[in-house]
Amino acid sequence: MNPTRPQHAPMIQFAVDNGSLVVGGVPLPRLAERIGATPFYAYDRSKLTARVGELRRHLPPEIHLHYAMKANPMPAVVQHMAGLVDGLDIASGGEMQVALDTPFAPGEISFAGPGKSDTDLTTAIAAGVVLNMESAFEMERIAVFGRRLGIVPKVAIRVNPDFELKSSGMKMGGGPKQFGVDAEMVPEMLARLAELGLAFQGFHIYSGSQNLKAESLQDAHEKTFALAIRLAAHARTPVLSLNIGGGFGIPYFPGEGRLDLEAVGANLKRLVPDVKRALPEAKIVIELGRYLVAEAGVYVCRVIERKVSRGQVFLVTDGGLHHHLAASGNFGQVIRKNYPVAVGNKMNAARRETVSVVGPLCTPLDLLADQMELAAAEPGDLVVVFQSGAYGMTASPAAFLSHPGAREALV
Numbered sequence: 423m424n425p426t427r428p429q430h431a432p433m434i435q436f437a438v439d440n441g442s443l444v445v446g447g448v449p450l451p452r453l454a455e456r457i458g459a460t461p462f463y464a465y466d467r468s469k470l471t472a473r474v475g476e477l478r479r480h481l482p483p484e485i486h487l488h489y490a491m492k493a494n495p496m497p498a499v500v501q502h503m504a505g506l507v508d509g510l511d512i513a514s515g516g517e518m519q520v521a522l523d524t525p526f527a528p529g530e531i532s533f534a535g536p537g538k539s540d541t542d543l544t545t546a547i548a549a550g551v552v553l554n555m556e557s558a559f560e561m562e563r564i565a566v567f568g569r570r571l572g573i574v575p576k577v578a579i580r581v582n583p584d585f586e587l588k589s590s591g592m593k594m595g596g597g598p599k600q601f602g603v604d605a606e607m608v609p610e611m612l613a614r615l616a617e618l619g620l621a622f623q624g625f626h627i628y629s630g631s632q633n634l635k636a637e638s639l640q641d642a643h644e645k646t647f648a649l650a651i652r653l654a655a656h657a658r659t660p661v662l663s664l665n666i667g668g669g670f671g672i673p674y675f676p677g678e679g680r681l682d683l684e685a686v687g688a689n690l691k692r693l694v695p696d697v698k699r700a701l702p703e704a705k706i707v708i709e710l711g712r713y714l715v716a717e718a719g720v721y722v723c724r725v726i727e728r729k730v731s732r733g734q735v736f737l738v739t740d741g742g743l744h745h746h747l748a749a750s751g752n753f754g755q756v757i758r759k760n761y762p763v764a765v766g767n768k769m770n771a772a773r774r775e776t777v778s779v780v781g782p783l784c785t786p787l788d789l790l791a792d793q794m795e796l797a798a799a800e801p802g803d804l805v806v807v808f809q810s811g812a813y814g815m816t817a818s819p820a821a822f823l824s825h826p827g828a829r830e831a832l833v
């Protein structure tokens with residue numbers, strides 16, 4: 423191993439027993455037998471629980487924690503998370519059906535996303551779910567449906583802020599965006615909202631995803647609160663809910679470290695009292711997807727063949743980009759980098775070699791690890807991709823090339 427090259431953050435969340443990674447208390451070869459087939463995703467429920475506990479310890483007690491379901495919408499995971507967090511954020515009608523099966527009151531579920539269909543809106547209104555409105559046009563449609571159903575819809579305004587979240591993997595606010603209502607248009611929209619008689623809940627201000635820099639999040643939180651207080655002055659009724667988004671990142675690639683949660687929490691503790699004074703009825707919500715579930719999950723596939731081509735070793739596996747697009751580097755990455763990968767049944771092996779891990783698809787894009795140093799592997803061994811609990815299976819083109827899908831287990 424070259425010590426000067428940037429390394430992956432150590433994947434210490436899972437124990438190793440007798441050379442095998444232990445997920446959900448079960449050594450990987452046994453877990454593969456239990457699940458009955460590779461490839462699969464496995465999510466460790468104790469790690470999900472531990473992560474929420476860690477957040478609760480660092481964030482001020484006034485902060486409500488919501489789970490953004492699109493990161494991992496597996497119903498078993500959502501039910502488990504429902505026992506830990508204070509609410510759910512959904513981004514489709516399909517997610518809403520899973521969310522409504524949890525014990526949460528519909529008022530603890532909020533529905534964001536542009537282009538909501540008529541059915542999305544009517545089902546959400548009928549259910550009593552809070553609609554995070556993405557435009558003035560959407561608000562007019564909601565008002566029409568509410569009158570038709572004889573229900574007063576609960577609505578919040580998703581604001582496209584007048585600032586950007588610095589160093590974010592994916593910017594979701596600032597500048598022209600398909601998300602949310604431009605901050606400068608919000609006062610006018612609040613006036614119309616009052617005319618329409620909708621039940622105003624508050625604001626949702628989400629500026630980006632996958633941020634590893636505490637200072638950037640601190641800056642965003644400060645600006646988000648200031649913006650919310652400024653906008654609240656134009657509301658006819660009190661702000662009941664202030665959702666400040668999420669964006670907490672996890673380390674995927676060599677050279678990336680873990681987010682300083684303590685620093686983010688300390689800054690929130692400093693800011694929250696002023697917000698509570700300015701908006702005394704507002705419940706302050708942080709919504710997180712990736713940060714809650716990503717590190718608790720692994721993707722596991724089996725080596726079918728060890729192939730040598732012109733001196734380069736390829737581990738050909740039964741898994742690939744059709745199950746895990748992000749690990750292949752094709753889900754929004756600009757430059758392809760390796761996820762943390764290991765041979766999960768040979769964690770302590772002394773003999774190592776530099777290999778590329780590929781899948782069965784007929785495209786060079788089907789690459790899970792590019793020239794990585796791993797334990798020397800042979801057919802039957804289990805390749806593990808870490809950091810796979812979020813944006814894994816449901817963010818992948820499962821139908822591409824008509825191979826079987828991956829299984830999923832919450833362990």
Ligand SMILES: *Cc1c(COP(=O)(O)O)cnc(C)c1O
Nearest residue numbers: 490534631632668669710711712
């Ligand atoms: C995707 C999304 C999230 C979750 O983002 P993460 O980076 O996974 O934490 C939260 N809120 C909204 C509105 C989203 O669209």
